[in-house]
Amino acid sequence: MAQILAYGTNVPTPITDGAAITIPLTPAGQGISLVRITVPPVANNRVELVATVGFRGDAGTGSVLFRIFRDGREIYYARQGFEAGFEKYYLTTQQAIDTNVAAGTHDYVLSVELLNAGTAATVIGPITFSALAIEP
Numbered sequence: 001m002a003q004i005l006a007y008g009t010n011v012p013t014p015i016t017d018g019a020a021i022t023i024p025l026t027p028a029g030q031g032i033s034l035v036r037i038t039v040p041p042v043a044n045n046r047v048e049l050v051a052t053v054g055f056r057g058d059a060g061t062g063s064v065l066f067r068i069f070r071d072g073r074e075i076y077y078a079r080q081g082f083e084a085g086f087e088k089y090y091l092t093t094q095q096a097i098d099t100n101v102a103a104g105t106h107d108y109v110l111s112v113e114l115l116n117a118g119t120a121a122t123v124i125g126p127i128t129f130s131a132l133a134i135e136p
Contacts, residue, residue, distance in 0.1 A: 006133040008037040018125035029111035033129035041103035042135045049096045051110045051129045057082035062116030069109045
């Protein structure tokens with residue numbers, strides 16, 4: 001049975017329209033949440049990262065890229081499409097697993113950026129981000 005080693009969360013806003021963060025065009029990503037977690041010295045640990053972000057497509061049809069960084073180093077990314085016409089509101093959840101994380105305190109940052117010139121999108125919330133360190 002897995003044992004919980006550490007847990008951290010950040011909820012910049014728990015509601016839709018609780019934020020208005022313009023998503024910049026790549027490569028200028030925008031950090032939208034940070035979770036700090038202290039991992040004890042346990043071999044074969046895992047840090048499960050879960051983020052939920054609500055955003056709105058404001059212009060065009062394109063994609064946003066969500067990235068997760070540990071201590072400034074990218075460890076995960078995923079692309080989400082959007083369109084500003086018929087279906088312009090999105091709630092996306094990203095889940096990443098960081099394995100064999102060194103003991104110590106680590107900052108995980110969730111960022112977002114637009115991939116297509118001529119499009120526009122805004123993070124409107126909710127925004128939640130959590131990190132759960134476990135020993136398998």
